[in-house]
Amino acid sequence: MSTGIKSKIKYLVLGLSLTLPLASGAALAGDPVAGKKVFNKCKACHTIGKNKIGPDLSGIIGRPSASIAGYKYSKAMQAAEVIWTEDNLTQFLAKPKKFVPKTKMSFGGLKKETQIEDLLAYLKEATVQ
Numbered sequence: 001m002s003t004g005i006k007s008k009i010k011y012l013v014l015g016l017s018l019t020l021p022l023a024s025g026a027a028l029a030g031d032p033v034a035g036k037k038v039f040n041k042c043k044a045c046h047t048i049g050k051n052k053i054g055p056d057l058s059g060i061i062g063r064p065s066a067s068i069a070g071y072k073y074s075k076a077m078q079a080a081e082v083i084w085t086e087d088n089l090t091q092f093l094a095k096p097k098k099f100v101p102k103t104k105m106s107f108g109g110l111k112k113e114t115q116i117e118d119l120l121a122y123l124k125e126a127t128v129q
Contacts, residue, residue: 035122
């Protein structure tokens, strides 16, 4: 098994261990209806269901970074090797370039914690549908 695959598996296992407590009710509170409105800030580059300027965001929670086939990620995102847990997404959405330096995502971040919580609630709900 190559080092790259071993590394991805390690981060996948880590990500799953971090998301299990969230499944037990410790998840961030958020309003998916309000989150759909927040998602309007993302729609210029992202959709739920297909790649656009940015990658498809369906199933983002629990997914390894840079893992959507057919999308050309920045070298920084490919090297990040993170699992998109709610905590990691919260940090990334607040300050994308701080969380993944040199990411090609040009969005400056969401300033309000409630917007991030609402967006995550929307992304979870939109992925299920």
